[in-house]
Amino acid sequence: MEKFEKMTAIAAPMPLINIDTDMIIPKQFLKTIKRSGLGVSAFHEMRYHMDGTENPEFVLNQDAYRNANILVAGDNFGCGSSREHAPWALLDFGVRCVISTSFADIFYNNCFKNGILPVIVTDEELNLLMQDAEKGSNARMVIDLESQLIKTSDGQIINFDVDQHRKHCLINGLDDIGLTMEKVASIDMFEKQMATNAPWV
Amino acid sequence: MAPKTLYDKIWDAHVAHQGDDGTCLLYIDRHLVHEVTSPQAFEGLRMSGRKVRAPEKTIAVPDHNVPTTLDRLKGIDNEESRIQVEALDKNAREFGVVYYPVDDIRQGIVHIIGPEQGWTLPGMTIVCGDSHTATHGAFGALAHGIGTSEVEHVLATQTLIQKKSKNMRVEITGKLSKGVTAKDITLAVIGETGTAGGTGYVIEYCGEAIRSLSMEGRMTICNMAIEGGARAGLIAPDEITFNYCEGRPNAPTGRLWNAAVKYWRTLFSDDKAHFDKTITLKGEDIAPVVTWGTSPEDVLPITAIVPAAKDFNGGKVNAAQRSLDYMGLTPGTPLQDVEIDAVFIGSCTNGRIEDLRAAAEIVKGKKVQDGLIAMVVPGSGLVRLQAEEEGLAEIFKQAGFEWRLAGCSMCLGMNPDQLGPQVRCASTSNRNFEGRQGRGSRTHLMSPAMAAAAAVTGKLTDVRELM
Ligand code: SF4
Numbered sequence: 001m002e003k004f005e006k007m008t009a010i011a012a013p014m015p016l017i018n019i020d021t022d023m024i025i026p027k028q029f030l031k032t033i034k035r036s037g038l039g040v041s042a043f044h045e046m047r048y049h050m051d052g053t054e055n056p057e058f059v060l061n062q063d064a065y066r067n068a069n070i071l072v073a074g075d076n077f078g079c080g081s082s083r084e085h086a087p088w089a090l091l092d093f094g095v096r097c098v099i100s101t102s103f104a105d106i107f108y109n110n111c112f113k114n115g116i117l118p119v120i121v122t123d124e125e126l127n128l129l130m131q132d133a134e135k136g137s138n139a140r141m142v143i144d145l146e147s148q149l150i151k152t153s154d155g156q157i158i159n160f161d162v163d164q165h166r167k168h169c170l171i172n173g174l175d176d177i178g179l180t181m182e183k184v185a186s187i188d189m190f191e192k193q194m195a196t197n198a199p200w201v
Numbered sequence: 202m203a204p205k206t207l208y209d210k211i212w213d214a215h216v217a218h219q220g221d222d223g224t225c226l227l228y229i230d231r232h233l234v235h236e237v238t239s240p241q242a243f244e245g246l247r248m249s250g251r252k253v254r255a256p257e258k259t260i261a262v263p264d265h266n267v268p269t270t271l272d273r274l275k276g277i278d279n280e281e282s283r284i285q286v287e288a289l290d291k292n293a294r295e296f297g298v299v300y301y302p303v304d305d306i307r308q309g310i311v312h313i314i315g316p317e318q319g320w321t322l323p324g325m326t327i328v329c330g331d332s333h334t335a336t337h338g339a340f341g342a343l344a345h346g347i348g349t350s351e352v353e354h355v356l357a358t359q360t361l362i363q364k365k366s367k368n369m370r371v372e373i374t375g376k377l378s379k380g381v382t383a384k385d386i387t388l389a390v391i392g393e394t395g396t397a398g399g400t401g402y403v404i405e406y407c408g409e410a411i412r413s414l415s416m417e418g419r420m421t422i423c424n425m426a427i428e429g430g431a432r433a434g435l436i437a438p439d440e441i442t443f444n445y446c447e448g449r450p451n452a453p454t455g456r457l458w459n460a461a462v463k464y465w466r467t468l469f470s471d472d473k474a475h476f477d478k479t480i481t482l483k484g485e486d487i488a489p490v491v492t493w494g495t496s497p498e499d500v501l502p503i504t505a506i507v508p509a510a511k512d513f514n515g516g517k518v519n520a521a522q523r524s525l526d527y528m529g530l531t532p533g534t535p536l537q538d539v540e541i542d543a544v545f546i547g548s549c550t551n552g553r554i555e556d557l558r559a560a561a562e563i564v565k566g567k568k569v570q571d572g573l574i575a576m577v578v579p580g581s582g583l584v585r586l587q588a589e590e591e592g593l594a595e596i597f598k599q600a601g602f603e604w605r606l607a608g609c610s611m612c613l614g615m616n617p618d619q620l621g622p623q624v625r626c627a628s629t630s631n632r633n634f635e636g637r638q639g640r641g642s643r644t645h646l647m648s649p650a651m652a653a654a655a656a657v658t659g660k661l662t663d664v665r666e667l668m
Contacts, residue, residue: 017516031281033240084348113350190217200453
């Protein structure tokens with residue numbers, strides 16, 4: 001997993017609530033057996049017309065936002081299906097950070113596993129960041145995970161919370177499986193106890 | 202000892218390791234696997250030279266991509282779908298996990314066959330790379346969806362890194378009125394809480410109306426916990442649960458069965474257990490409902506009218522307008538005047554035998570309206586078989602429904618069962634998101650009986666008028 005350090009990047013505004021994972025990556029793209037290559041299909045139905053041409057109204061099709069690496073989005077981002085293809089598609093597009101007032105649990109979790117930082121802010125903070133994102137490509141936001149802060153293009157600072165274990169893994173690009181393997185003795189022991197306590201399992 | 206909720210009890214019984222910051226390694230008793238969210242996980246194992254730690258606790262089945270037409274054993278036309286199913290086939294055999302291939306009568310939707318085969322039992326932890334894993338909570342098992350990275354983690358370690366969720370209690374008191382089913386309850390709850398209302402919680406459903414449901418109904422309830430934002434839904438096990446489990450192929454027998462039941466009887470929330478949030482609905486107040494929009498929270502009684510965007514507040518105003526445009530609905534129209542083009546009866550929400558019985562009861566001796574696309578897709582090969590033995594298949598066929606083989610089918614249309622743009626569908630599935638059943642298609646969620654009623658009249662219909 002790629003490390004997440006400090007980034008200065010363009011943020012795209014998506015002021016819609018309940019952006020679900022079907023919207024982020026529709027089902028026809030779930031047939032891949034790879035993790036990469038989904039970026040061109042991210043937000044497919046909003047991004048392209050039926051005939052495959054771009055919908056110029058969609059934010060990521062506007063020149064100012066084609067290279068956005070941050071999304072600022074409405075409440076309950078990532079709800080619906082557990083498909084990890086959603087963060088894979090965002091990552092492949094180049095998104096490393098999503099800011100919203102709330103996220104669906106599974107999506108939130110999946111982000112961390114893929115080097116994407118989901119940041120939860122208050123309603124007022126989201127309004128402020130949304131306005132900042134609307135300024136286009138000259139307005140770059142700073143996301144500083146180490147110090148847990150966002151700096152708007154005009155220098156306003158917003159602090160955010162993040163689980164320390166997840167922060168540690170993200171900053172160091174650590175893979176969960178490797179970390180868990182170090183605790184294999186606990187798992188062995190647990191299985192032994194289970195064999196006595198609940199042999200029917 | 203401090204009083205515990207059902208969730209607390211199952212959680213505590215599965216913590217294999219606890220870190221200083223409260224992060225736990227939760228031991229997983231059953232891992233269900235399907236073809237869409239697993240290929241990258243198996244590939245990860247292969248690349249790092251890891252094995253599946255507990256193949257005998259890992260159950261794989263293809264369901265999302267499989268065609269449901271009778272000729273499906275001839276193979277899958279769509280190349281990507283075929284590759285995905287073949288990848289599962291190869292991975293299941295190579296890693297030695299329990300496997301139900303397409304040509305096995307026991308094949309079906311992963312959340313239907315887990316319980317059917319007795320893999321799902323009370324008190325267990327169950328995960329699957331699929332958000333509707335919540336279904337298994339109906340047995341008093343802690344069951345939730347995970348992402349593909351976590352699938353790989355569970356395959357390799359049989360554990361999941363987890364922080365505990367909060368406890369929420371949803372109580373449905375009293376009795377249900379005529380024509381009201383488990384699907385109406387679960388939709389009504391989401392209408393009440395919103396799709397984010399359960400975020401961060403595990404929901405325990407309780408109350409007289411829940412207790413009197415069959416296992417099939419309870420599974421329908423828990424299936425949609427995720428649509429309310431909760432990762433998992435739970436219902437405490439009781440005699441109904443034990444009766445369902447007894448004799449299933451992978452359920453314990455004899456002395457082990459008795460020991461298991463003795464333990465399962467301890468799985469309930471203690472009297473004074475703490476819930477962070479409680480919601481109570483009266484069973485009598487719940488009507489047969491349908492959704493009008495593109496979020497499962499857009500729920501209304503069938504007797505209502507299409508709302509206007511201005512009826513809502515905040516971010517929902519724009520979202521509601523977008524939904525109305527997408528769904529092609531005019532505010533003020535009675536829902537019962539909305540004409541439909543298609544009917545889908547199936548999915549892990551409502552593809553079990555009881556669902557098919559309820560639908561068959563309504564269509565018996567009647568005809569599907571001319572020109573409608575109408576299909577019944579049983580949740581598993583065994584449900585299909587049973588429905589044929591009970592004569593339900595014949596009822597559906599005579600009414601004009603297509604009678605299909607088991608799979609996810611038009612719940613999400615990854616296989617050829619898709620709807621065209623603007624096609625309006627009465628569906629027993631669980632998601633009405635934009636494009637869910639096919640690009641531009643319009644989904645109204647409802648119970649099997651309500652979908653059957655819609656098939657007969659060609660409109661969204663109050664099933665009570667046909668009873
Ligand atoms: S039936 Fe639908 S919701 Fe259930 S597992 Fe299949 S696609 Fe998912």
